[in-house]
Amino acid sequence: MFASCCGKAKESFKAYQMSINYQASNNEKEVLSQLRTHFYDHKSDAVMKSCLLRLNSIKTETVFDLICRVLHVCEISDDxxxxxxxxxTDTxxxxxxxxxxxEGEDPLPLNLDIVPLSRKILHIFPCVGTVFRIVVRKYFEEIPQLRDGCWVKLCNLTCELHYGIWRGLLHGSSKVHILSDEDENVKSNMRDYQDRLASGARVQPLTCSPRHSYMTGTDFEKEPCVTLIKSLACHKVTHKFKSIVxxxxxxxxxxxxxxxxxxxHYRVRLTLEDSTVRIHAYIHGDDGVxxxxGHPEVEKLSTKMRRLLGIKENIGAEEAATSVRDPPWVCCCLKSYYLDKSDKWGSRRYRIFGTYILD
Structure with a gap:
């Protein structure tokens, strides 16, 4: 037997309907008030409306559904x-x-992974399109059942930005539905992806409109570009490639x-990103020249660095370090190398070569 109340979040309590045999307990007001307040505080979760989005259309403070392929699942904490x-698509x-x-003492994070992913895992990730990280509480019983490569529909998902990296969140109101490869939405996603691969600009970031900035030139203009993740997953420790970053x-x-x-001598560490990953890349000696x-005046060097970093022209020197930046997409040649012959993979680094800033 129970008594029901008006459901509004206010101090007073007055039941508008009561069972004839209802016997009030000593703490009825406290219990019902807590239930009423809980509903009010969580009403947005209970009635949230979502829309179906692709990763290239996600926004913060937006509830959405996402149809996607599961590539990997791992435990990051006890819960x-x-x-x-x-x-x-690209975020x-x-x-x-x-x-x-x-940046020297507290560098920009390269990823949001608690434990670095192995090359074996990176190798199964697609070389085109963003791999999106989603944090899930362990009360979702479906998650351990997900197999690598399966398609799912995630409902009532939200996302946030951490140091410029997108991360998704599943909530108590979220749902996980496993889809068949024959689902029409799955087929549509794959058709779009195949069309992207077939196009000449398949590694061109979808958010790079209409093309990269042509702020830089390279000694290998005819070489095709690849994404950064393809290099990280490469079976060779040392190799050369070209990317849009x-x-x-x-x-x-x-x-x-x-x-x-x-x-x-020049010695600079750049943090580069494309739609797949971030890396550190160094500029040394003659590569810097x-x-x-060459060795232009300090003012000209500063101008080139500000252009690379996307610092607005009307921002003063003191404000430039903390201003909101929108870096342009540029093309550059990179090569990997190692510092320790006994630990080639663990000491692998990247450096920029054969690349120059156009005036």
């Missing part, structure tokens, strides 16, 4: 899973606003700090 999903570019002056951070970044005060066009 959380991380699932890695993909739908063949939107996020503005950069981390303090450039702090954004420079989301640099250390150092000021024109008067780009060269060693002792020998005058080529990249920056």
């Amino acid at each position: 959380q899973w991380m699932i890695y999903v993909w739908d063949g 939107p570019c996020a503005p950069c606003h981390k303090d450039l002056n702090a 954004r420079v989301v951070a640099a250390y150092p970044w000021k024109g008067n700090h780009l060269r060693s005060p002792v020998h005058g 080529k990249f920056f066009g």
Whole structure:
């Protein structure tokens, strides 16, 4: 037997309907008030409406459904899973606003993974399209049942940005539905992806409109571009490739700090990203001379770095480090190398070569 109330979040309590045999307990008001307040506070979860989106259309503060392929599932804590999903599109570019002056001691994160993914896992990830990370609480019984490669529909999903990297979240109101490969939405996603692969600009970021900025030139203009994740998953420790990327951070970044005060050699670490991953890439010695066009004056070097980082022209020197940046997409040549012969994979690094900034 129970009594029901008006359901509004206010101090008073007055039942509008009561069972004839109902016997009030001593704490009835407290219990019913807690239930009423709980409903009010969680009403948005109870009635949230979502729309079906692709990864290239996601937004923060938006509830949406996503049809995607599960690539990998792993445990990140006692009560959380991380699932890695993909739908063949690229997540939107996020503005950069981390303090450039702090890049030396507190660099921009390269990913959101608690434990670095192995090359074996990276090798199964598609080379085109963003692999989207989603945090899931362990009360979702469906998650351990998901097999790599299966298609799902995730309902009532939200997302957020961490240092410019997108991350999804499943909530208590979210649902997980396993789909057949014959589902019409799945077929539509795969057709769009095949069309992308068939096009000449398949590795061109979908958020790069209409093409990259042509701010840089390379010595290998006829070489095809690949995504950064393809390099990370490559079975060779050392190799060369060309990519379309954004420079989301640099250390150092000021024109008067780009060269060693002792020998005058260039030594810069750039944080590069495309729609698949982020990496650190270094510019050393003669590669720096080529990249920056010799040894120009500090003012010209500063201008080139500001253009690379997407700092607005009307921003003063003091504000530039913390301003919101929108780096252009640029093309560059990279090669991998290692620092320790006894630990080639663990000490692998990247450097930029054969690339120059156009005036």
